Amino acid sequence: MSIQYPLKFEPILKERIWGGKKLHSVLNKVTDKENIGESWELSDVKGDVSIVANGKYKGKSLEFLITEYKDTLLGKKVYKNFGNNFPLLIKFIDAKEALSIQLHPNDALAKKRHNSFGKTEMWYVMQADKAANLIVGFQKDSNKEEYLKHLENKSLLEILNVDEVEKGDVYFIPTGRIHAIGAGVLLAEIQQTSDVTYRIYDWDRKDDQGNGRELHTELALDAIDYTAIDKYKSDYTPEVNASKNIVDCQYFTTNIIELDGTISIDNSDKDSFVIYMAVDGNVTISYNDDKEIQLNKGETILMPACLSKYVLKSEEKSEVLEVYIK
Structure with missing residues (x-):
């Protein structure tokens, strides 16, 4: 037995303090909310498992399909490595305002602390407003002491790398690499199945009740990769019909x-x-x-x-x- 047709899933729309309207106006997601920041397109995260939107299996969960069809759905090697767990989380993200500066722990640390996979991810910029940017990595090699000094002084941008971006830009974000999506960026995100994020700075922003979001200063210290690389944007040359x-x-x-x-x-x-x-x-x-x-x-x-x-x-x-x- 196998599934013999392509599967679409119901988008799982997430309201975010930094979200906007582009997921509705540009990507045609159906919502009457004003601040949708994320559309989880394909998810096996507990509590947010994707539901089939088309065909014979409409209404069935991704979890059900994997349990039922195993390697014919996932592939033999993938099923051997991940069992009944879907290994990727697929999203579209609209940042009307900048996201928090953050990073994700590696597999070993995430397993030890959260019983989770780590979160290696990538971004493909679909649209960017004029002068919109991404924060990715350090400008030059750093260390805990320098990082903590700038964190305390709210001057992290003095040591972090900021790239102005445009449509088609690609960034690979391995675990440990500090990053943030800037205001005005719409992108596709591909990542390991994990919802573990260490938020280190949130621009001193407050919610409707006047509360700031939780920061993870101590957890982040041993998870950060303090090394810098020459260039964070990935180079590639597209080719028509290839x-x-x-x-x-x-x-x-x-x-x-x-x-x-x-x-x-x-x-x-x-x-x-x-x-x-x-x-x-x-x-x-x-x-x-x-x-x-x-x-x-x-x-x-x-x-x-x-x-x-x-x-x-x-x-x-x-x-x-x-x-x-x-």
Whole structure:
């Protein structure tokens, strides 16, 4: 038994103090809320498990599908490594205001402290307002003492790296790397299944009750990677109607497909589910010889591992992110 069609899921929309309206106005998420910061597109996080939105399994949970279909959904190697747990969390994020400056612990620390996976992640910038930026890493190598001095003085930006960004920019965020999404950025985020975040500075912002959000100063100290690198933005060269790699790590591989016409996909060698996120334009997926499903901008779709051959086509210039596990 296997699932023989691409799976869409109901978006899980999250109100955030820094959220805005772009998930509704740009990505067509249905909501009447004013400050939706995140759309969890594919999630196995406890309490926020995705529900199928289409086809035979509409209304069933991702958890149910994995339990029922195991490696035919996930792939043999993925199922062997993760069992009935889905290994990735897929999001769209709209930052009307800047997110907190934060980082995530590695697998070992997250397991010890939170019985969780760590959180390696990546960002693909879908849209950025003029002068919008991302904070990623240190400008030069630092240490606990220097970091704590600037944290206490509220001068972290003097030692952190700030990049002005535009559509198409890609950033890989390994565990331990300090980061923050700046105001005016809309992006796709791919990460390990984890909701563990160490918030180190939140711009002294208060909620409606006048309370600041919890900070994790002590927890963060041993989790921070204080080393700097020359360049944080990932370099890549897209190619029309071809799948080009933009991030490749032990937790996930992400490619970008610039589509203007048709591309035939054969994932027989991958032994993994494949996720497509439509980050620009609309795409039609043809599968099982005579069936089609539409993937519109702002939508995400899960291709079961057993459904390895299909065709992507678009009558306009479109872009999709292609995500799987090696």
